Amino acid sequence: MPYSFDQVIDRRNTQSTKWEKFDADVLPFWVADMDFAAPELILDALRQRLEHPILGYTTQPASLTEAFQNWLRHHYSWDVPADWVCWVPGVVPALNLSARTLPSDSEIMIPTPVYHPFLDVAKNATLSDIQVPMQVTQNSSGNKWQMDLDAMTDALTPKTRMLMICNPQNPTGRCYNTDELNLLAEFIEKHDLLLVSDEIHCNILLDPGVSHQPLGKLHPALAPRTIHLYAATKVYNIPGISCAAAVIPDDKLRREFMRARAGLLPGIGPLGFLSSEVAFNDRSSWVADLMTYLRGNLAAVKACVGDRLTPLEATYLAWINVADLGLKNTETYFAQHGIGISPGAQFGNADYIRFNFACPRTTLDEGLKRLSYAINQAGTDQIDKS
Numbered sequence: 001m002p003y004s005f006d007q008v009i010d011r012r013n014t015q016s017t018k019w020e021k022f023d024a025d026v027l028p029f030w031v032a033d034m035d036f037a038a039p040e041l042i043l044d045a046l047r048q049r050l051e052h053p054i055l056g057y058t059t060q061p062a063s064l065t066e067a068f069q070n071w072l073r074h075h076y077s078w079d080v081p082a083d084w085v086c087w088v089p090g091v092v093p094a095l096n097l098s099a100r101t102l103p104s105d106s107e108i109m110i111p112t113p114v115y116h117p118f119l120d121v122a123k124n125a126t127l128s129d130i131q132v133p134m135q136v137t138q139n140s141s142g143n144k145w146q147m148d149l150d151a152m153t154d155a156l157t158p159k160t161r162m163l164m165i166c167n168p169q170n171p172t173g174r175c176y177n178t179d180e181l182n183l184l185a186e187f188i189e190k191h192d193l194l195l196v197s198d199e200i201h202c203n204i205l206l207d208p209g210v211s212h213q214p215l216g217k218l219h220p221a222l223a224p225r226t227i228h229l230y231a232a233t234k235v236y237n238i239p240g241i242s243c244a245a246a247v248i249p250d251d252k253l254r255r256e257f258m259r260a261r262a263g264l265l266p267g268i269g270p271l272g273f274l275s276s277e278v279a280f281n282d283r284s285s286w287v288a289d290l291m292t293y294l295r296g297n298l299a300a301v302k303a304c305v306g307d308r309l310t311p312l313e314a315t316y317l318a319w320i321n322v323a324d325l326g327l328k329n330t331e332t333y334f335a336q337h338g339i340g341i342s343p344g345a346q347f348g349n350a351d352y353i354r355f356n357f358a359c360p361r362t363t364l365d366e367g368l369k370r371l372s373y374a375i376n377q378a379g380t381d382q383i384d385k386s
Contacts, residue, residue: 003289005036008360021340027367028340032170032317034237034358038275039286042236045278046271058270060087067280068230068245074283075203078217084249086258089242089268091200091229092117095164097246098196098227099125100260101253107159111147112348113319115170115198119348130155131348134172142311145172146180149187162194163187168201168212168314171347171354175210175314178218185219194253196227200244203235203287206295207313216249224250227257232279235287237358243272297357297364304368305375316358319344323351325378337374339367 011019018033037043065082072078088094099108099121108122108129122129132155135148147165168175176184188195195215202212216223231244248254294316301318302309310319322344327333330353331343344352355371357364 005293006360026335026338026340029356029367030340030342038237042275042278064273064277067277071280076217084247086246088244091231091244094229094246095121096124097257097260101256102161106161108162110164116346145174164196166198171319173312173315181215185222194225198229200231200234201315205314210313232276236279238275241272241275243268243276301357304372318355320353334374339370
């Protein structure tokens, strides 16, 4: 039977970050956290594990790495040796560990807009960054966000040693195609860079015409220059159970990565290991059914906001242009209209808002009603736009 995503689950009073940020009369569509129950295959495994009353320090199971290897082989025909895989409690910590492998005078290049923790990575590692705006081009389906390799080349300095990207891209929803990745590979090799690629949304592909490709698989000779980051937490909606994998082919880089971890990060708990292993072993219809539902939700968002919506290939995060509304503080303005969004300024572009549409259709319909009203009222509304 197909999975169902219509059930509305009350998440208030559960310490939900998503639902308790705003007042109770505000519907939240901000953080990348779905309002769907995790699949029973994961919940059943967790219930069985909880029959044992002790949740102690846990050794990483070899079966987890094997499940992850099989998952990479199944989805991308990528054979990754077990010793390339480093397990860490989350993709964001892995981004920060990656930066700490660099010499102290290094610069990190980051195309923007981007998932906002990227913008703190260099500072956290006492390094500097170079933020290069992506370019927007027009095609038959609308605006298309792309890395601006010419601008990136111009921005390089002798200290630039690492490029950090999201693929699929958060918040623009791009899934980089083969031609783009080939050009990126040339750029990385020509300028002697390391690539750190956050691929946490790689299974959330809404455009049937796109496919995700890890650059290290597409260009095996480039693999020693790469760190690919994965987690099951987004597509299976288990972000509160932290576990992520870093694929690091180069031995020296991998040692530096693990050395940077020492004393900074906790171990992964038994529930994190277990839920991730079950997810990587999953071959049910969960992902396909979720994509079908999200495509329906995306169509509803498109019908509501029209050309304001950036054409979305991947993720469940709509990138919506509100530049013409004259808002000084988009988060405050939309919250005053009962809707919680992520302000684009957080990602490096204040002309947009990010809107998470991974929720039951009835919740989405009410949110879109409020969103439409807020957009239409922006020119005449007496509510403070600051």
